[in-house]
Amino acid sequence: MAVLTPLFVAAAAAAALAAALISQYGFDLQPCVLCIWQRWPYLAAIGLGLAAIALRRAPARRAPAAARALTGLAILAVLVSGGIGGFHVGVEQGWWEGTSGCGSTSGTDDLNALRAQIMNAPIVRCDEVAFSLFGISMAGWNLLYALGVALVAIRAMLVQSNARPGA
Structure with a gap:
């Protein structure tokens, strides 16, 4: 197996993370819980x-x-991230409910800490599309991107294994 396939997967995952972080910090598109969850598998893929x-x-x-x-x-x-993205699209479209953390900022039982957290952090709901391009939300684009990356990488692995018998 050539080094190019794992390099491609790692680079594609890094590009997805970079796009998410640029959207968040460059364009002030705050992520919801499901958006954050979609990032972790990319980190693992890298x-x-x-x-x-x-x-x-x-x-x-x-x-x-x-x-x-x-x-x-x-x-x-990468496919897990795409799967979470697909689930997120379903939440955005109202096909099913999101997780208990969607739209919630609570992670504490202390009332004062909870009040401070609510006052200082934006509440980002999973069922609201913050940005879309050509009618597809960022979660939808993540699903399509992950499927594309996976298909290209799987194809490359199959071609490489067929090119060298016993490899």
């Missing part, structure tokens, strides 16, 4: 992709198989 690259460079005999497994897990992490 780590798994980089670990696969490092293993691919290792001299151990079983390193290529382990690198393929880590690349597969990185692709799975």
Whole structure:
């Protein structure tokens, strides 16, 4: 397996995280709970992709198989983010309810701490679309992006494994 596939997955995950952070800090689009959840699998995909690259460079005999497994897990992490994005789209469209944390800022039992948190933090609801492009919300774009990244990466892995028998 070439280094390009895990590098592609890690770079695509990093690009998704960068886009989310630029949207948040550059354009003041505050994320809801589900938006935050969509970021964690991308972070995992970056780590798994980089670990696969490092293993691919290792001299151990079983390193290529382990690198393929880590690349597969990185692709799975990207798909998990897309799945959360799909769930988020359903919440936005009213197809189902969001999680208990959607629209809630509470993480404490202390009334004074809760009051301070409410007064200082914007409440971002999961069922409201903060931004859309061509009628597709950011969660919808994440779903499409994750599916695209996964399809390209899976195709690359299949082509590479067919190109070298026994690889």
